[in-house]
Amino acid sequence: MVAFDRPRVTAVLGPTNTGKTHLAIERMCAHSSGMIGFPLRLLAREVYDRVVAIKGADRVALITGEERIVPKDARWFLCTAESMPMERDVAFVALDEAQLGSDRERGHVFTDRILRARGREETMILGSESLRPVLRALVPGIEIVERPRFSTLSYAGAKKLSRLPRRSAIVAFSAEEVYATAEMLRRLRGGAAVVMGALSPRTRNAQVAMFQAGEVDYLVATDAIGMGLNLDVGHVAFAGLHKFDGQQRRRLRVSEMAQIAGRAGRHQRDGTFGALSEDGPDAFEPEEVAAIEGHRFPRLDWLYWRNGTPDLSSIDALVASLSQRPDDLALRAAPEALDLKILKRLAEEPGVRDRARGNVARLWAACGIPDFAKLGLDPHARFVGRVFGYLSQGHIPHQWFADEVARLDRTEGDVETIAGRIAAIRSWAYIAQRPDWLADPQTWAARTLEIEERLSDALHLSLTQRFVDKRTTALAKKIGGGVGMLPVEIDAQGEVTIDTHTIGRLDGFRFVVAPDARAHDKRLLLATAEKRLAGERRRRAEALIASDDARFALGDDGTITVSGLRYLSRSGTAEPVVQSLSNGAEEADNEGSALVVARLSRGTSLARPQVTLDEALDCLDPPLRNRVAERLRLWTTATIARTLPALAALSTATRAAEAGPVLRSIAAAMEAGAGFAQRLPLRDAVEALSSGQRQWLRRQRITIGALDLFDPRLLKPAAQAWRRALLAAYGTPIPAVPPAGATSLPRGTPGAVPLMGHRALGGQAVRIDLVERVARAAHDARGANGRTPFAPDPALAVSIGLEPATIARLMAELGFRPVATLDTAPHYVWRGRPRAKVAAPDPANAFAALAGLMGR
DSSP, X not given: OOOOOOOOEEEEEOOSSSOHHHHHHHHHHHSSSEEEEESOHHHHHHHHHHHHHHHOTTXXXXXXXXXXXXXXXXXXXXXXXXXXXXXXXXXXXXXXXXXXXXXXXXXXXXXXXXXXXXXXXXXXXXXXGGGHHHHHHHSTTOEEEEOOOSSOEEEOOOOOGGGOOSSEEEEOSSHHHHHHHHHHHHHHHSBOEEEOTTSOHHHHHHHHHHHHTTSOSXXXXXXXXXXXXXXXXXXXXXXXXXXXXXXXXXXXXXXXXXXXXXTSSBTTBOEEEEESOSSSTTSOOHHHHHHHHHTOOOOOOOEEEOOSSOOOSSHHHHHHHHTOOOSSTTEEEOOOOHHHHHHHHHHTSTTHHHHHTTOHHHHHHHXXXXXTTOOOHHHHHHHHHHXXXXXXXXXXXXXXXXXXXXXXXXXXXXXXXXXXHHHHHHHHHHHHTSTTTSSSHHHHHHHHHHHHXXXXXXXXXXHHHHHBOHHHHHHHHHHTTOGGGOOEEEOTTOEEEETTEEEEEEXXXXXXXXXXXXXXXXXXXXXXXXXXXXXXXHHHHHHHHHSOGGGEEEOTTSEEEXXXXXXXXXXXXXXXXXXXXXXXXXXXXXXXXXXXXXXXXXXXXXXXXXXXXXXXXXXXXXXXXXXHHHHHHHHHHHHHXXXXXXXXXXXXXXXXXXXXXXXXXXXXXXXXXXXXXXXXXGHHHHHTOOHHHHHHHHHTTOEEOSSXXXXXXXXXXHHHHHHHHHHXXXXXXXXXXXXXXXXXXXXXXXXXXXXXXXXXXXTEEEEHHHHHHHHHHHHHHSXXXXXXXXXXXXXXXXXXXXXXXXXXXXXXXXXXXXXXXXXXSOEEEEOOSOOXXXXXXXXXXXXXXXXXXXXX
């Protein structure tokens, strides 16, 4: 079937890391012309760059499905196996990874090149040792050279992803697995480079360069790395041992495992391989390990074949020739590939056969458009059918091509979106490389390449942003040398950096992870900061202890803050010259900035609260934390004594035996009310007070009023704030703050309650010190015997803002009753001390009686 009339066909066989590709490059460059076919566009591009460096760009060509660089004087050609120009006469021809002749999808292409691709002077077939018997059968007289591996490949066992050594490659078998593994490595080790066959050479090179330069220590790839890509990998870890081969999900063959594992090690440096699973379906079997380490694999007795020179006279003749079965026992008919499936599908469509007359070659070429976007048979068949429809009339329309290309010229989106656009632009780049499909193929080839490169740059950036965290990478590398070696620095605004990478901010004592860090990164960053910022926090605590009282303040919610606290520290690592112990967002000299350091909580009594340090100070060692707490307790006690002196004195009296039971009961009631207490429930105790006890209360400036006992100083705003804070700490629901300076308010106004110093009288709430002023004026006006009717001072009522009904209710509460007089103004006489409950006079009558008085 096949005639061989050219001598000097050599097969160079052996495991990976034997330098086979390097040997082929050397041999090609030694000839006057040459060609090498590769399994991947990525590998063809890599070798093209190497040969250009040797021979010059004007003498070297690159031919792949989507890229074609053919200088006028090109003599050395680097191609994908499918794109090798078989008609070109060159002195040297080589085919790399020839064992792919056993691949279901592409095997027939490699088999055809084994059988037909020949150099004028030398032909070289590179591949696995498993090819030996089938090459002997197919290529009579072939010379086989065995190349041993330069270094040792050994099994290192199963290792979890978090324990993989640096310079490891993790191999997965789907884009989803690659992305998931890369994401996990980003969390654990700061990131990984990503290499997949679907990436453009530009993206792949950028990712590999990042790995080779040590910016990341891990690489996640598909089995594409097993096809000769040269990487500085010390260990290969298999994320799984199963793959979908286009037909079914199956376990990798041992030869495939070895092809991938063999990427570990470089030249004479040993390499290791292993799995991520120690047991289960994705763990290595002992016999598999032995075969890989010993480079012993099942021999190939046959390869897939399809007619490489099909009959293009008609569609039927083309299908028949492509369906022809081989007559050699070392060959098997290839499974129906995508291009043949597309041909058969289109042959069934109306009008295709008519358009194909005289255009069968174009139809077959169109069927060869790869399904880069993985659309599936039907969508891809429709696309190919449309392309052939235009080709049958001449050229693809300029406007349609331009519109489709322009639609893809966008770089926004995530990794999957950009990768999808790259896959799509590859189809148009493939079309643009056909010399007679477009009116101006060179322009469109350059245009599609430009878009692919722009998308590739965007994809590289997107991959890096998604799967590489330079901050965590720096941490992971430095932690390898010991946490004590980490160069942590803090600037004047509290920004914390490691190796120039911002990891967060030290706000007072709390380390806040940088906002752009994802949730799963915070664990590592927090752990690192906690170990390296202990000295800085210690200095801040000492500065807090040494600060004066004016630096502290109490919030309405019971929080204690320190403001404008400066400290001077030594220069050096993690020691800024001047720093404000504040929220870090303020400038260092901002005296108004404040930091919460503690809060008040329930103590033995309302005036004796506990001081609970903020949880941010848990980072301090216990003795230092206790010193900080004691400093804040001293400040709290001193401030209560200064701001609420009567309350502090009452708290002391409740525990003083010499105060006596009467005074202690009154003191306890007033402390419970934060300095206020109604008199009626304490009436018996108040009347039982001795003159000495009354004098003590007066010295504390406590007013024993007709209706309330209180210290008028506690009605001031500063004292009210502390009262509310103490009540909140004690667990008492705190009301709102009444409007500042308000004397009387509508009943129900927020804050107008007894606990805040307002007494409800009718429809109003009146401040208790003003109620006492009215009571004093009423008792002064009643006369000696109290039986002489009198009218309340209208000027006093007006100044307070009392309504007639409020006055009537207040007079009743004070123990006065209205009496009838000839005067229209309401008059009152003393009834005696107030009872527990006093019925209010009719508001309408009271208002009428007071109308004349208020009008005088």
